[in-house]
Amino acid sequence: MQSAELQGILPGKLIHxxxxxxxxxxxxxISVLSLVN
Known part of the structure; x- marks a missing residue:
């Protein structure tokens, strides 16, 4: 159970x-572009 939970949580954290x-x-x-312009 724990390994399955970790497998579900870790990819989500990586994507986040x-x-x-x-x-x-x-x-x-965007801030650099606005500074240049």
Whole structure:
């Protein structure tokens, strides 16, 4: 049971972290573009 729960939780956390990283990158990229313009 525990291993099954971990297998369900870990991918979700990884995807969540990847989404946060992508979001932070997009915000940084947009702010840099607005500074350049």
């Amino acid at each position: 972290m990847l989404n946060l990283m992508r979001f932070n990158f997009n915000v940084r990229f």
